Amino acid sequence: MTRRPFDAFVFDLDGTLVDTASELVAAYQRLCVEYGTGEQPYETVRKLISHGSGRLVTEATGIDQSDSRWEAYRQQYLDWYEEILGSSAVPYPGTVDIVAEIAKAGLVWGIVTNKFRRFAEPLMSRLDYEPAPASLVTPCDVSKAKPHPEPILLCCRELGVSPERAVYIGDHLRDIEAGNAAGCTTVAVKYGYIEDHDHPTNWGADVCLDTPSDLSAWIRSHL
Incomplete structure (x- = not known):
């Protein structure tokens, strides 16, 4: 049997997984x-x-x-x-379904965010992601936040996967810098909170995607 290319998918939170x-x-x-x-x-x-x-x-x-x-x-x-908090935040289209598909495929998923745990944990508890992330890493859990790779490396340890077998997905340059430094495959998404002078195609990501639908399709093709 051909081995799947990845064991885990790890998401940034705001502007990538959830529209807050x-x-x-x-x-x-x-x-x-x-x-x-x-x-x-x-x-x-x-x-x-x-x-x-x-x-x-x-x-x-x-x-x-x-x-x-x-x-x-x-x-x-x-x-x-x-x-x-949580009153009007919504999952990006398709992300609830793709998380369920990741789990159904026997893989794991997590979140690495620069959002404080004070906000990230209750926000996720109010949304419909099932199963819940197997790891949620915030700046409260590490000595250095993104763009340092420490949070992503911690998440991979908690997920029980090698960084080389994980994908990190984000909507900011620091996400891609952190993911690359950790040794993950990196995906930049263009639908998040991006200033006009920012160009995700120049961030050094392995993959750059335009829409949440594109992200779901890309993940699905690697399950």
Whole structure:
């Protein structure tokens, strides 16, 4: 029997597996209204999401970490986000089904995210992925977050697979850098939270896909 090329599929969370933009943008707009210059265009904010809460706070308020108010604003943003966590986030089309197909094929799946466990765990518990990921690695679990390979290497250990037999899928350059450094096959997806000047085809991924449907089809072809 021919051996399958992969034993595990590992996903980034926001912008790859789950569309959380509506919630993250809502919390951002509240920050803009309270401490900034007013709401900004939805699509402009959406493209910033992958940069994390620090960048969002700076963009919304016009101050950076050198300002004594910055950390308080960041915590306020996270608290506002937590209030609406899971209220409108949705799986990208086809991802619930493809996770089930991965498991049915006898393979395992996991998540490596730069989202804090405080948010990642309850979010996943409110969505319909079955089975649940066999590993969920957040910055709380490692000393260095992506783009360092440590989180992906930890996930592979928890899944019981060699990194060379795993695929890592993400929508940001740091995802591909981390996956490549870990020794995984890497897949860049173009449908996530990507700024206009970013070009996923230049990130060095092994595969670059346009849509969630393309991702499902590619995974299905490797089961």
